[in-house]
Amino acid sequence: MSVIEIKNLTKRYEIEGNSVVALQDINLSIEAGEIYGIIGMSGAGKSTLVRSINYLEKPTEGSVLIDGVNLTGLKERELRRMRSRIGMIFQSFHLLEQRSVLGNVCFPLELAGVKKKEARERARELLSMVRLQDKETAYPAQLSGGQKQRVAIARALATNPRILLCDEATSALDPQTTTAILNLLKEIHEALGITIVIITHQMSVVTSICDKVAIIDGGKLAESGRVKEIFAKPRSDAAKELISGEISSYLSANGFRHTEEQT
Numbered sequence: 001m002s003v004i005e006i007k008n009l010t011k012r013y014e015i016e017g018n019s020v021v022a023l024q025d026i027n028l029s030i031e032a033g034e035i036y037g038i039i040g041m042s043g044a045g046k047s048t049l050v051r052s053i054n055y056l057e058k059p060t061e062g063s064v065l066i067d068g069v070n071l072t073g074l075k076e077r078e079l080r081r082m083r084s085r086i087g088m089i090f091q092s093f094h095l096l097e098q099r100s101v102l103g104n105v106c107f108p109l110e111l112a113g114v115k116k117k118e119a120r121e122r123a124r125e126l127l128s129m130v131r132l133q134d135k136e137t138a139y140p141a142q143l144s145g146g147q148k149q150r151v152a153i154a155r156a157l158a159t160n161p162r163i164l165l166c167d168e169a170t171s172a173l174d175p176q177t178t179t180a181i182l183n184l185l186k187e188i189h190e191a192l193g194i195t196i197v198i199i200t201h202q203m204s205v206v207t208s209i210c211d212k213v214a215i216i217d218g219g220k221l222a223e224s225g226r227v228k229e230i231f232a233k234p235r236s237d238a239a240k241e242l243i244s245g246e247i248s249s250y251l252s253a254n255g256f257r258h259t260e261e262q263t
C-alpha cells in the first residue's frame with residue numbers, strides 16, 4: 001500500500017467568475033520510505049499539489065489517500081489526526097518570531113497536549129538532531145536562513161510524522177546551505193525511515209537527494225519515475241527542458257560557455 005496516493009486529482013480555483021485550472025487529472029503514488037521529488041516551473045501547480053496532500057486544499061475532483069485512508073469525507077477531528085502524521089516545511093520557514101528556538105519546537109507538542117517538561121525534553125532531542133542544541137534560547141531574528149530551516153525541520157518532526165513535505169525548502173538558501181540542509185534531510189531519512197516529498201524548481205535538488213521524481217507542467221503530470229531513468233532518457237518536453245537547463249547552469253558555473261556563443 002502506498003503512503004500517499006493521489007487519484008485523478010483536479011483543482012480549479014474560481015476567481016471573479018474565471019476558472020483557473022491549477023491541477024488536472026494528476027495520478028501519483030508515493031511508497032513508504034521514498035524521497036520523492038516534485039519538480040516544475042513557477043506556477044506549474046506544485047504548491048497546490050503539496051497542499052492537497054495534507055488537505056489544506058480540497059480537490060475539485062479526485063481523491064487523496066494517506067496510508068490507504070481517503071481524506072475526502074473525513075470529519076474535522078479525523079482530518080486533524082491524519083494531518084498530525086504529516087510534517088511540513090516551507091521556503092520562508094514560518095517560524096513564530098515571538099518564541100525562542102525551543103519554544104518554536106515545543107509549539108506543536110503543546111497543541112497536541114504534551115506536558116511542558118516532556119515537550120521540552122523532546123524538543124531538545126530534536127534540536128540536537130538538527131545540531132542546534134546551543135541555540136535553544138535564541139530567537140528566529142538572531143538566526144541565519146539555514147539555522148531557521150533547521151528549527152523548522154525540528155518543529156515539523158516534533159509529533160513524529162511519517163511524512164515530511166518540503167515546499168521549496170532550500171529555495172531561499174545559498175548553494176552551500178542548500179547542500180547542508182539536503183544532507184540533513186538525508187540523515188533524517190536514514191535515521192527515521194520517514195517518507196519525504198521534496199517540492200522544488202531546481203533539478204540539482206532532485207538529482208542530489210531524490211529516488212523518484214514527478215514533473216509537473218502547466219498543472220499536468222508530464223512524466224514520473226526513477227530519477228536516473230528520467231535523466232538518462234527524458235520523454236516529455238518538460239523533462240528535457242529541466243535537464244538541459246540543469247546541464248547549462250552546471251557548465252556556466254564551471255567556466256564553460258555555450259557552443260553557440262563560441263566563435
Ligand SMILES: Nc1ncnc2c1ncn2[C@@H]1O[C@H](COP(=O)(O)OP(=O)(O)O)[C@@H](O)[C@H]1O
Nearest residue numbers: 013015020022041042043044045046047048049
Ligand atoms: N488560492 C488561489 N487562488 C487562485 N489561484 C491560485 C491559488 N493558488 C494558486 N493559484 C493558481 O494556481 C496555479 C498554480 O499555483 P501554485 O500551485 O502556487 O504553483 P507553483 O507552486 O508550482 O509555483 C497558478 O496559476 C496560481 O496562480
Ligand SMILES: [Mg+2]
Nearest residue numbers: 046047048168
Ligand atoms: Mg509554489
